[in-house]
Amino acid sequence: MTRRLRLALLVPSLLGLGALFAWSITGLPRFGDYRGPYGYVLNQIVVPLRHSTNVVMGTTFDVRGVDTMGEEFILYAAVLGVTLLLRDEAGGGRVERRTRRLRSDAVRLVGVVLIGGGLLVGLWLVAFGYITPGGGFPGGVVLAGAILVLYLIGSHRDYRPFRNEHVLDPLEGIGAGGYVVTGLAALVSGMPFLTNLFGYGQTGTLASAGSIGILNGAAGIAVTVALLLLFAEFLQTYVVPLEPEDAAS
Amino acid sequence: MTLIATLAPLQGVVFALVALGAPVVVLTRDPLRQALANGIYGVSLVCLFVVLEAPDPALSMLVVSGIAYPLVILAAVARVRGERRRTKETRDD
Numbered sequence: 001m002t003r004r005l006r007l008a009l010l011v012p013s014l015l016g017l018g019a020l021f022a023w024s025i026t027g028l029p030r031f032g033d034y035r036g037p038y039g040y041v042l043n044q045i046v047v048p049l050r051h052s053t054n055v056v057m058g059t060t061f062d063v064r065g066v067d068t069m070g071e072e073f074i075l076y077a078a079v080l081g082v083t084l085l086l087r088d089e090a091g092g093g094r095v096e097r098r099t100r101r102l103r104s105d106a107v108r109l110v111g112v113v114l115i116g117g118g119l120l121v122g123l124w125l126v127a128f129g130y131i132t133p134g135g136g137f138p139g140g141v142v143l144a145g146a147i148l149v150l151y152l153i154g155s156h157r158d159y160r161p162f163r164n165e166h167v168l169d170p171l172e173g174i175g176a177g178g179y180v181v182t183g184l185a186a187l188v189s190g191m192p193f194l195t196n197l198f199g200y201g202q203t204g205t206l207a208s209a210g211s212i213g214i215l216n217g218a219a220g221i222a223v224t225v226a227l228l229l230l231f232a233e234f235l236q237t238y239v240v241p242l243e244p245e246d247a248a249s
Numbered sequence: 250m251t252l253i254a255t256l257a258p259l260q261g262v263v264f265a266l267v268a269l270g271a272p273v274v275v276l277t278r279d280p281l282r283q284a285l286a287n288g289i290y291g292v293s294l295v296c297l298f299v300v301l302e303a304p305d306p307a308l309s310m311l312v313v314s315g316i317a318y319p320l321v322i323l324a325a326v327a328r329v330r331g332e333r334r335r336t337k338e339t340r341d342d
Binding site: 054056057125133135137138141142144145148227230231234237 | 304305307308309311312313315316317320324
């Protein structure tokens, strides 16, 4: 295809697309305009009914808890897929086995502070997820990220416990399965799946929101461990353990 | 309502930042630099969510654009570079 032909195709298409786009923009509702009733309804009912002051968490883990279970298993399936794909790679041919030791104490110090701060922030996000913004998903990623910093500033040996499948796999099972078991507990008690049956507690305290807290914790564990499993596979495939001098020290 | 009115100029600024950041990410050619640019663009999106008063998506965006996504890109970059070096070595042999 010549350049002129391409231009001849491009210009009319762009004009057509632009016209359609401009037309659709004029039909948009005003910025900040909200039409659906659900947001208003949820804002009204979640705090009084579920005692969870973070309406977003009350919605994701209670009002539409089954959807969130599906989302959690999407992550689970994604990690499973990556693991299966990369497992094959790791067996065939040892690529690139080189690491450099971190020589700067300043960077190491920053890393240590990042680990401590990250773990604290992650735990806070998970624990208070149903009271203030946060929750198991972002909290879990922060926790896993903080643990990964240990790999960046330390050696492979320091990081080894966090890439051990024999530890990670059961934890992932507990996280992902805990969600389902909490739902099944309601079913066993003769109520619909995932009914919030643990009592709502006092609004605004950690002992509130009933099973939302448990589901949130399960999601936190599942996300943290899923990411650690992902890191473990990546590190095994792409990066490389121990230089001789590292092994000796 | 008054809060939203006072936030409007700030929202305008952040919208402009986001609009500027997206092409920067697209136009960066080197994947490693693109990962960095994408991280900074992610922070501008976080600011956008904050000024639109949506803290939960802001937190999710922060961890996804700051931790999860760059790692996947970096792993892919490391893999491609390793592969390229390996093919070069075999060619040298």
